[in-house]
Amino acid sequence: xxxxxxxxxxxxxxxxxxxxxxxxxxxxxxxxxxxxxxxxxxxxxxxxxxxxxxxxxxxxxxxxxxxxxxxxxxxxxxxxxxxxxxxxxxxxxxxxxxxxxxxxxxxxxxxxxxxxxxxxxxx
Numbered sequence: 001x002x003x004x005x006x007x008x009x010x011x012x013x014x015x016x017x018x019x020x021x022x023x024x025x026x027x028x029x030x031x032x033x034x035x036x037x038x039x040x041x042x043x044x045x046x047x048x049x050x051x052x053x054x055x056x057x058x059x060x061x062x063x064x065x066x067x068x069x070x071x072x073x074x075x076x077x078x079x080x081x082x083x084x085x086x087x088x089x090x091x092x093x094x095x096x097x098x099x100x101x102x103x104x105x106x107x108x109x110x111x112x113x114x115x116x117x118x119x120x121x122x123x
Contacts, residue, residue: 040065040072043079054078 040062047058058079065072 043072043075046079050082052079 043058043062044055046052047055052058058075061071061075061078065075
């Protein structure tokens with residue numbers, strides 16, 4: 001074998017290495033496609049797990065996201081965001097300024113004003 005000649009040329013090893021390279025190439029392509037598919041189905045899986053009310057919307061947004069990727073981002077947001085809890089949280093922040101200490105509602109305030117600490121209501 002010469003230092004200038006490429007190794008494994010015109011031998012049986014050459015064909016074997018081409019077959020190994022083809023198998024590795026196909027394996028990598030299949031792995032990348034499978035990983036892309038799993039990642040792309042993430043919003044639907046999350047919606048199924050949490051019993052999301054907008055499962056149909058999330059599914060459609062995910063499928064449209066194959067063509068327009070920004071729609072897939074919208075599907076992720078809808079799937080992971082519980083809109084009802086988020087609106088309640090924003091409402092509480094707006095009313096009370098913080099969520100560190102829950103504020104008493106007006107019913108709880110009236111009950112605490114009208115009751116005695118000893119439980120005796122006659123004064």
